[in-house]
Amino acid sequence: MTSEKETYHIEIETEETLSYQPGAALGIMPFNSQEAVDEIIRLTGINSQKQIQTTKLTASVQELLHKHLNISYLLKSVVAQYAKITGHSIPDVRLGLLDLLRIYPVKGPDEFEQVIKILTGQSPRLYSVSSSLEAHGDTEIHITVAKSEFFIDDQKQNGLCSGYLSQFKEGEELEFYIQDAGHFKLPEPEKDIIMIGPGTGIAPFRSFLWERDATGAEGRNWLFFGDRNFISDFLYQSELIDFLKTGTLTHLDTAFSRDTVEKIYVQHKLKQKAQEVFYWLEGGASVYVCGTKDPMSRDVEETLLDIIQDEGRRSRTEAVSYLEEMELSGRYAKDVY
Ligand SMILES: Cc1cc2nc3c(=O)[nH]c(=O)nc-3n(C[C@H](O)[C@H](O)[C@H](O)COP(=O)(O)OP(=O)(O)OC[C@H]3O[C@@H](n4cnc5c(N)ncnc54)[C@H](O)[C@@H]3O)c2cc1C
Structure with a gap:
C-alpha cells in the first residue's frame, strides 16, 4: 500500500560544524524552478543578464527571479500593482506570475522591469530538526518534510519549498540557517x-x-x-x-x-x-x-x-x-x- 502523501526524511551533511538544541528548526530559502524562470524570460523578452536594482539588492534578472523574488501565488496587493502597471483589468485574486504573464501580458521588457520591482522577496520556510547533535554528530542534520499538495482547476500543484526539497538529488547543495529552539526545548534530564x-x-x-x-x-x-x-x-x-x-x-x-x-x-x-x-x-x-x-x-x-x-x-x-x-x-x- 502506498501513502496518499509524500513525506521525505532528508539528511544534510554540512561543511561547517553545527550547534543546535533539540527543538530547533531549519530555515530554508526555496529557489524558483529554472523552467519557470526561463518561461518568464521568454514571455517578457527581457535580457536575463540585465542588472536590476530592487529595494533590497542589485542582481541580474535571472538571479532575482531564481533566488530572491517570490513569483508564486502573489499577494492580492501585488496583483493589483501589476494591473496598474500593465493597464489590464484583473480580478481581486492571488495568482502566480507566470499565469499573470500568460493571461495579462506585459507590453515588453521595460514594462516587465517595473513588474520585477513590485515583487516581494522570497520567504524562508521552517522545518523542525529531526536529528540530535549528541546522536548524529555536529556535521549532519535531519528534517522531515511533507510535500504540500493542492489542486488548481483539477491540476495537482506542489508547495514551493516542500516541492523543491522533494526533488533534491543526493550531493546537491542547500543553504539554510538554524532557528533556535526557543520555548520548545527539553526539560532537565530527570523530568518526564x-x-x-x-x-x-x-x-x-x-x-x-x-x-x-x-x-x-x-x-x-x-x-x-x-x-x-x-x-x-x-x-x-x-x-x-x-x-x-x-x-x-x-x-x-x-x-x-x-x-x-x-x-x-x-x-x-x-x-x-x-x-x-x-x-x-x-x-x-x-x-x-x-x-x-x-x-x-x-x-x-x-x-x-x-x-x-x-x-x-x-x-x-x-x-x-x-x-x-x-x-x-x-x-x-x-x-x-
Ligand atoms: C515552526 C515550524 C516548523 C515546521 N516544521 C515542519 C516540518 O517539520 N515538516 C514540514 O513538512 N513542514 C513544517 N513546517 C511547515 C513548512 O514551513 C512549510 O510551511 C510547508 O512545507 C509548506 O511550504 P511550501 O513552500 O511547500 O508551500 P507554499 O508554496 O508556501 O504553499 C503553502 C500553501 O499555500 C497554498 N498555495 C500555495 N500556492 C498556491 C497557489 N498557486 N494557488 C492556491 N493556493 C496556493 C496551498 O494551500 C499550499 O499548501 C513548519 C512550519 C513552522 C512554522
Whole structure:
C-alpha cells in the first residue's frame, strides 16, 4: 500500500560544524524552478543578464527571479500593482506570475522591469530538526518534510519549498540557517515528557528521543503519534519500536485515522489514557504539541483541558489556569503550523 502523501526524511551533511538544541528548526530559502524562470524570460523578452536594482539588492534578472523574488501565488496587493502597471483589468485574486504573464501580458521588457520591482522577496520556510547533535554528530542534520499538495482547476500543484526539497538529488547543495529552539526545548534530564506529534509533527520528537537516548536522560518519554494509515504512514516506525525495546520510549500510542470506520486521532488516544496522562502531569511532566495548528493542536488542547477538568476534579476555568501555568513555566509548549 502506498501513502496518499509524500513525506521525505532528508539528511544534510554540512561543511561547517553545527550547534543546535533539540527543538530547533531549519530555515530554508526555496529557489524558483529554472523552467519557470526561463518561461518568464521568454514571455517578457527581457535580457536575463540585465542588472536590476530592487529595494533590497542589485542582481541580474535571472538571479532575482531564481533566488530572491517570490513569483508564486502573489499577494492580492501585488496583483493589483501589476494591473496598474500593465493597464489590464484583473480580478481581486492571488495568482502566480507566470499565469499573470500568460493571461495579462506585459507590453515588453521595460514594462516587465517595473513588474520585477513590485515583487516581494522570497520567504524562508521552517522545518523542525529531526536529528540530535549528541546522536548524529555536529556535521549532519535531519528534517522531515511533507510535500504540500493542492489542486488548481483539477491540476495537482506542489508547495514551493516542500516541492523543491522533494526533488533534491543526493550531493546537491542547500543553504539554510538554524532557528533556535526557543520555548520548545527539553526539560532537565530527570523530568518526564509527553509528546503529541502526528504527521511531520513527529520531527522534533525524533530529535528529543535520540537526544535523551544518547545522553542517558532518566526522565520518561511518552509519544502520541498519528497519521492516516498504519502501513504507509507510520513515520520512523522501526526506530520508535527500537526506542520502546530499549526503554527510551516508555509509551507509544498511535492513531491511524483511515484504518478504522470511525476516524481516530491523537486526541482520542490521549483521552483514552486520561488517568495516566493526568498522573504524569501532576508528577511534573512537560507536554509538547507539534504539527498542524488547525484542527489538531486545538483539538489536543481541548482534550488536555478535559483531562485536567475531569481527572483533576476542577472547573473549566481552573483547568485553563492549570494549563496556562504549565505554559508559563515552560511545561506546555506548542510548535504548530
Ligand atoms: C515552526 C515550524 C516548523 C515546521 N516544521 C515542519 C516540518 O517539520 N515538516 C514540514 O513538512 N513542514 C513544517 N513546517 C511547515 C513548512 O514551513 C512549510 O510551511 C510547508 O512545507 C509548506 O511550504 P511550501 O513552500 O511547500 O508551500 P507554499 O508554496 O508556501 O504553499 C503553502 C500553501 O499555500 C497554498 N498555495 C500555495 N500556492 C498556491 C497557489 N498557486 N494557488 C492556491 N493556493 C496556493 C496551498 O494551500 C499550499 O499548501 C513548519 C512550519 C513552522 C512554522
